[in-house]
Amino acid sequence: MPHEPYAVEMRGITKRFGTITANRAVDFALRKGEVQALLGENGAGKTTLMRILYGLYHADEGDIFVDGQMADIRSPRHAIAHGVGMVTQHFALVPPITVTENIILGYTDRFNIDLDAAHNKVAEASRRFGIAIEPRALVKNLSVGERQRVEIIKALYRDAKVLILDEPTAVLAPQEADELFESLKRLRDSGLSVIFISHKLHEVMAITDRVTVLRSGELAGTVNTAETNQADLAKMMVGRETFGVTKSDVNGRQGDIALRLEKISALDSKELVALKEISFEVRTGEILGLAGVSGNGQSELAQVLEGTRPSTGGRVSANGREITNAGPEQIMATGVGRIPEDRHESVVAEMTVAQNMALEHLHEFVRRGMLDKKRIRAHAETLIEAYQIKARPNDRIRTLSGGNMQKVILARVLERNPSVIIVAQPTRGLDVGATEYVRQKLLEQRQRGAAILLISEDLDEILELSDRIAVIYEGEIMNVLPAAEADIERLGLLMCGVSV
Numbered sequence: 281m282p283h284e285p286y287a288v289e290m291r292g293i294t295k296r297f298g299t300i301t302a303n304r305a306v307d308f309a310l311r312k313g314e315v316q317a318l319l320g321e322n323g324a325g326k327t328t329l330m331r332i333l334y335g336l337y338h339a340d341e342g343d344i345f346v347d348g349q350m351a352d353i354r355s356p357r358h359a360i361a362h363g364v365g366m367v368t369q370h371f372a373l374v375p376p377i378t379v380t381e382n383i384i385l386g387y388t389d390r391f392n393i394d395l396d397a398a399h400n401k402v403a404e405a406s407r408r409f410g411i412a413i414e415p416r417a418l419v420k421n422l423s424v425g426e427r428q429r430v431e432i433i434k435a436l437y438r439d440a441k442v443l444i445l446d447e448p449t450a451v452l453a454p455q456e457a458d459e460l461f462e463s464l465k466r467l468r469d470s471g472l473s474v475i476f477i478s479h480k481l482h483e484v485m486a487i488t489d490r491v492t493v494l495r496s497g498e499l500a501g502t503v504n505t506a507e508t509n510q511a512d513l514a515k516m517m518v519g520r521e522t523f524g525v526t527k528s529d530v531n532g533r534q535g536d537i538a539l540r541l542e543k544i545s546a547l548d549s550k551e552l553v554a555l556k557e558i559s560f561e562v563r564t565g566e567i568l569g570l571a572g573v574s575g576n577g578q579s580e581l582a583q584v585l586e587g588t589r590p591s592t593g594g595r596v597s598a599n600g601r602e603i604t605n606a607g608p609e610q611i612m613a614t615g616v617g618r619i620p621e622d623r624h625e626s627v628v629a630e631m632t633v634a635q636n637m638a639l640e641h642l643h644e645f646v647r648r649g650m651l652d653k654k655r656i657r658a659h660a661e662t663l664i665e666a667y668q669i670k671a672r673p674n675d676r677i678r679t680l681s682g683g684n685m686q687k688v689i690l691a692r693v694l695e696r697n698p699s700v701i702i703v704a705q706p707t708r709g710l711d712v713g714a715t716e717y718v719r720q721k722l723l724e725q726r727q728r729g730a731a732i733l734l735i736s737e738d739l740d741e742i743l744e745l746s747d748r749i750a751v752i753y754e755g756e757i758m759n760v761l762p763a764a765e766a767d768i769e770r771l772g773l774l775m776c777g778v779s780v
């Protein structure tokens with residue numbers, strides 16, 4: 281049988297950033313008419329490899345072949361000319377103008393385009409590719425999912441034969457992700473080749489034909505999806521068996537209300553209503569998961585509870601004491617621990633690990649009016665050992681990896697045995713090992729009897745850890761369900777504002 285050339289082939293790709301080798305001698309081959317996953321943990325080198333293919337980076341070593349011919353791809357313009365399109369994690373659309381104008385933009389050199397004809401062409405493309413968009417809509421009025429569809433049509437409109445999607449479902453609700461998957465399958469069946477970057481195993485299993493796994497910048501292997509499973513893929517990703525965490529029963533230990541919100545309202549940074557009369561409570565020994573698509577009020581709620589954003593109405597109490605609009609120190613004093621969304625903001629980058637660990641309770645490290653450096657260091661050594669942190673007390677905290685920085689923050693909060701813990705996006709950007717560690721720690725705290733509010737955009741995390749699940753949509757709580765009644769489909773509908 282004659283060998284049909286690959287749609288794209290990358291051979292021996294190496295890319296260095298200073299001392300980091302993001303890709304090391306990576307081989308990657310994409311067949312025509314297949315959906316292939318590029319799977320790997322955070323930092324494995326997936327985005328780098330695809331940015332090379334799309335001409336955003338240039339490889340230090342290695343070659344690219346398109347349709348069997350060596351291709352010198354030095355810019356996205358070259359990539360597009362070779363039929364390679366990419367939808368990046370951050371969209372490159374212009375919000376104040378229409379969908380059509382965005383799609384045509386940069387494509388035509390003519391200044392006076394016939395807009396009616398252009399709208400018709402975009403509508404025709406939308407029909408042909410089976411991806412619904414409204415040509416005349418202004419991009420600024422579109423949801424994230426709709427913007428993503430515009431980016432996909434934009435690539436297809438430029439005759440892409442190869443479509444690269446970088447973690448496309450990260451910004452989508454489950455139903456929107458399903459719609460995307462259906463579109464991708466249709467596109468594949470019409471002959472397009474798709475590269476689907478992801479670190480989510482179930483997605484990869486659901487829609488791809490083959491999977492290429494990167495680990496620490498190197499190729500771990502390429503396998504047929506039909507001949508593998510999630511456990512094997514996970515092993516290839518991290519180079520060892522993973523187990524996940526298991527939630528033990530704390531029946532009977534769930535008790536008193538430790539955190540209570542009554543009709544809390546608040547504005548966002550643009551002075552628009554972000555939270556509308558939010559009410560729920562969290563009991564001791566319970567994890568309440570707050571699920572929602574990014575940007576539906578989660579950050580503002582966390583800030584209100586941490587004392588960094590005022591509420592415009594309602595009451596909050598912790599351990600029976602009112603903390604409505606109290607400051608962070610006052611809130612901490614009532615036994616509330618907080619692990620904020622942006623870990624870089626909760627540490628002082630230029631200070632050492634030891635200083636950061638002592639920061640929130642400096643008065644405890646004062647001796648005869650002076651900071652007791654020995655005690656600060658000893659305290660850090662104890663926590664570093666207890667939390668298996670890969671760092672020394674005198675390392676600047678900014679040099680730590682995300683996982684180790686999060687462990688420092690966890691250690692600092694958990695050593696106080698807080699009775700209420702407010703934690704936001706605790707594993708965002710962490711690798712599988714660190715993620716497991718952080719989740720295990722949260723479950724230990726629940727076992728100890730802490731009341732935990734877990735704010736997370738990772739639905740798998742919410743389902744794995746929560747006893748009850750609240751869903752937030754446009755600043756309102758849609759419903760609060762026992763975890764046993766919350767399947768992915770129901771949560772997905774609630775996350776889109778559909779009452780079920």
Ligand SMILES: Nc1ncnc2c1ncn2[C@@H]1O[C@H](COP(=O)(O)OP(=O)(O)O)[C@@H](O)[C@H]1O
Nearest residue numbers: 297300302320321322323324325326327328329
């Ligand atoms: N522009 C850059 N400058 C310096 N380092 C980078 C740059 N882009 C990526 N890296 C590093 O290269 C490695 C691989 O990153 P990336 O390709 O983004 O991984 P992934 O997409 O798999 O999460 C990481 O260690 C990352 O910090």
Ligand SMILES: [Mg+2]
Nearest residue numbers: 326327328446
């Ligand atoms: Mg990436």
